[in-house]
Amino acid sequence: MTTNTERTSLFIDGGWHTPSTGDVIPVVSPLNEQRIGSVPASAPADVDVAVAAARAARHRSDWAALTPEERAAVLHRFADALDKRAEDRATTVTSENGMPIALARFAEGAAPVQLLRYYADLALSTPIEERRTSRPVPGTTVVRREPVGVVAAIAPWNFPAVLSMFKIAPALAAGCTVVLKPSPETTLDSYLLAEAAIEAGLPAGVLGIVTGGADIGQYLVAHPGVDKVAFTGSTPAGRHIGRVCGELLRPVTLELGGKSAALVLDDADLEATVTGLATASLLNTGQTCYMSTRILLPRSRYAEFRDAVTAMAAGLPVGDPMDEATAIGPLVSARQRDRVLSLIEQGRAEGGTVTTGGGRPAGVGSGFFVEPTVFTDVENSSTVARQEVFGPVLTLLPYGDLDEAIALANDSEYGLGGTVWTTDDERGLGVARRVETGSFGVNTFNLDWGSPFGGVKASGIGRELGPEGLAAYQNLKSIFLTA
Structure with a gap:
């Protein structure tokens, strides 16, 4: 304007x-x-x-x-x-x-x-x-x-x-x-x-x-x-x-609100999954209620997905939202920016490790910007894993077997969205049926005008x-x- x-x-x-x-x-x-x-x-x-x-x-x-x-x-x-x-x-x-x-x-x-x-x-x-x-x-x-x-x-x-x-x-x-x-x-x-x-x-x-x-x-x-x-x-x-x-x-x-989980299965394609998570987890600079911001990774592949998600987040273009190339714009207000930055600091104080981001972008003199931020070394009980941040902040959580992954996904007061990432759609559909949520995506998340959308629990x-x-x-x- x-x-x-x-x-x-x-x-x-x-x-x-x-x-x-x-x-x-x-x-x-x-x-x-x-x-x-x-x-x-x-x-x-x-x-x-x-x-x-x-x-x-x-x-x-x-x-x-x-x-x-x-x-x-x-x-x-x-x-x-x-x-x-x-x-x-x-x-x-x-x-x-x-x-x-x-x-x-x-x-x-x-x-x-x-x-x-x-x-x-x-x-x-x-x-x-x-x-x-x-x-x-x-x-x-x-x-x-x-x-x-x-x-x-x-x-x-x-x-x-x-x-x-x-x-x-x-x-x-x-x-x-x-x-x-x-x-x-x-x-x-x-x-x-x-x-x-x-x-x-x-x-x-x-x-x-x-x-x-x-x-x-x-x-x-x-x-x-x-x-x-x-x-x-x-x-x-x-x-x-x-x-x-x-x-x-x-x-x-x-x-x-929501605090949805992305369940990355052990057979997931690395490139396709991380590309999909850029939208499913960070759409509208993370200011989307159904974002899959808790990313659950199998321990057997944790390191490679941690590095790939970190690189994805670090590589997203941040800047003027009127620029067609921008993926991460400013947050809506100073109050929202300060709230997100405060939660990031709380995540650090609780022992979390930031692999990328964690503050305001370098060289930005004005605007309500927060860098895309990825946390590791956090528990599902930590503040950044339980509270809805409503900003570009992701938490990576390891799991052992599928039952543990589903238990982690369901261990939340929220139940709005969620995703599963796998090369086997039928396996993904089976996971979707077990997660306590009002909507869920298999290798994607897109609202359908002809299908109901809403949440359970909080x-x-x-x-x-x-x-x-x-x-x-x-x-x-x-x-x-x-x-």
């Missing part, structure tokens, strides 16, 4: 809304640490207006009365409008959070468009009603799928565009309305989302966007006008949201993506008919 972008309005009820206060949230470049824009800070009164507009739209004929075909047409127009802005949205996200532009063009530009189209088409093929019969009870039951209502969607800063759409696309396809709260670090890109909604003719109130930090998020989550909450973020924040929704008996989807509740992602925004009603 070469110009300073100062936004002054909020997108509420289908248009631009004057905020109730004059407070602003500055947006800072993680590359040069300079202000690149600002957005208005929402107050609770603005949230009230947005939720009221969403409740009104939920029952208005221009949204509630649409047929699946009509709603799908609206979503496809929305996708078309977003597609026109894909490059702008990718570069805006990169400017906000330091995501390498080559990744942002897909994840933040193309992927939200694909998700809207997927759910538009899925809504067409998912019947609103079906008739069931069973014995011994005579008669027929009509099972009806209805929108859950007003959805509070809270998105994180690491993949702001696509993780917002994980919630918006299925919710709108189900006939819900949405109030979105982006992360304060990455709110500028949501204005492009709003502009696309206006161009597509999304009915007023169907999508609203409020800004702010944890205080506004908490107010939105507990708002009496909200029917469901969908949140992606840290496990501590998710626990708080879960407690609030539990007390309110409000359905909630929580996609939270990694969350519920699933996004696939038909299961649509079902999360529907209530089921059974209507009993006589024979």
